[in-house]
Amino acid sequence: MGSIIKNSKFTLTGTDKIENPPSMGVYIHIPFCIKKCRYCDFFSLPLRDESYLDKYTQALINEIKVRGQKMPAVQLESIYLGGGTPSLLNGWQLKSILQTVTNEFALLPGAEVSLEANPATLDEVKLAELEEAGINRISLGVQSFFDDELTLLGRIHNSRAVMETIEMLHSRSWENFNLDLIYGLPGQSVDKWIQSLKQAVDCNPSHLSIYLLQLEEETPMGKDVADGRLKMLDEDDEWYMFDQAMEYLEGKDFEHYEISNFCRPGYECRHNLRYWQAEEYLGMGAGAVSFINGSRYINEPQLKNYVDSLLVGKPWPVQELEDMSGRELMIDALILGLRLCAGIDLEQFKQRFGVDITSEYKEIIAYYRNRELLNIVNGHLRFTKVGYFLSNQVLCQFIE
Ligand SMILES: C[S@@+](CC[C@H](N)C(=O)[O-])C[C@H]1O[C@@H](n2cnc3c(N)ncnc32)[C@H](O)[C@@H]1O
Ligand code: SF4
Structure with missing residues (x-):
């Protein structure tokens, strides 16, 4: 395991059994996408060789086992597979990862098990595999219902693919799903933003995340803005878009429970609530962050080092970010x-x-x-x- 050793009931390496196991959320990072979107600087890499997902899965399973042996007395309230694009994993990979987590940690009854998905990666077969693996919440990266906006963002799907995916979710009786939308796109009108939002609401999701576009300097979109090929909206327009969205969603009986997050009553994302309530979580996978016993740790975002180390049972690179x-x-x-x-x-x-x-x-x-x-x-x-x-x-x- 990594180089961090601290002496406490909640260390990443401590082995003491605890009488009343604390609750915990597990985050699993899958740092691959089919193609990088033009605005995104999350730690994810374009997947060049699908067989690498097998290797990554094995490395992840090894990490989960090491962590599980070191922290046996933990009960999981939530598991969150995020990315990147976790929906790139096949049924066998997902099942093995989740089975290892549940073997190593105690999963509380009714625990939330979420997966982030790109609409282009879901079909009937994949959805059946997700159901079989135990996923009970899907977060779908929609971003917009307009094809020109999806092109601007560099998404790999069009709005028709989004609608087909959502129809599949309904036909398979998925009721707990989130749609991610982004507003404040260069050139976007308030009217067009609200049309996207309305279409999202018409899809009857249990949860909606609306994110103001964050311009990241190092992304293709960041460079387009720096070089004058694209222009961001001004703050007043962005505020008006947010204000209109709040008003619309309130009228549709969505609960606004976090700055960017709205849900049907009882459908808050329990895993993300842990973050906002400053509760502990364990992050696994390359680039994942943990918050345990007052410290933040990161599995460094070095994919090759992470995979190669774990496949031969060697310590992988972990860094303590803050001992707070x-x-x-x-x-x-x-x-x-x-x-x-x-x-x-x-x-x-x-x-x-x-x-x-x-x-x-x-x-x-x-x-x-x-x-x-x-x-x-x-x-x-x-x-x-x-x-x-x-x-x-x-x-x-x-x-x-
Ligand atoms: C990991 S992605 C979701 C799953 C999948 N990778 C996808 O995009 O379909 C998480 C969400 O972060 C949001 N996001 C990423 N970069 C952003 C940015 N620069 N500004 C605003 N939102 C962003 C997008 O809405 C995206 O859906
Ligand atoms: S927004 Fe999602 S699909 Fe696009 S690059 Fe980022 S993580 Fe990958």
Whole structure:
């Protein structure tokens, strides 16, 4: 295993059995895509040789076994296969990975088992394989229902493929699925964005994620903008798109539970809630991050090193990103918790971290309450609607 050794019930290497096993979420990273999209800088590589997926699966299984032996007393509330494009895995690969996870860790009854999927990678056979492997939630990367926008984004599917995929989900009785959409595309009108959103709602998903396009400098789209071939929208347009989306989704009885996330009652993504509630999670696969016992670790994003090491039973590259102090943990929980629309329960927070946020951050809170970006309602500190949109600017103040 990697070079990190810490002495605690929750270390990545500790072997003590625990009386009351804590709950945990497992994240599994599959760093492959058919082709990179023009805007995306996630750790994923174009898949050149399909047989490499077998090797990666074996390496991952070896990591899961090592982790399982080192942390036996953990109960899983959620498993999340993310990427990249985990839906590139075939039925056998998915089944072996999930079976290893459930053999090594105790999966709680009713645990959420999610998989991120690109519409171009799903068909009836693949869906049957996902069902057999135990996946019970799908997150589909739709991004837009307009072909010109999908081309601009460099997606490998058109809107017809999206609709066919969603029809297949319905015909196979999948009810717990999310659709990802991106807004704020260069040249996008508010009207076109809302048309995409309406079409998404008409597909009757249990969950919707709407992301403002983040321009990443090193991507082809980032270079197009830097060289003047594309122009980003201005902030007022982006805000109007977000505001209109909130209003529309509210009218359709979607619950807005996190800045970018909306769901039908009871269909929050339980795995992602762990992140926002600053709970622990174990990440496996190249590039995956873990948060355990107040530290963040990353399996370094070095694919070859990760696979080659694990296939011969050698330590793979793990790096401790932060061994966080009590104060850092508190600030982290504050920043993550504010992303939730329910905000932060001030009393609970005080019990957990021994800090009264309202006195510790009196000036910042007063400043942003005056500007109607933050609010205190029923003992909860939370963003206003405009606050969601400007959340990064406010959160920076808490960090500083
Ligand atoms: C790992 S991908 C989802 C699954 C699959 N890879 C796909 O794209 O179909 C996670 C989501 O992140 C979002 N995303 C990625 N890069 C982004 C960016 N630069 N700006 C906004 N959203 C982005 C996309 O909506 C994407 O669906
Ligand atoms: S958005 Fe999804 S499919 Fe596109 S490159 Fe990123 S991870 Fe791959």
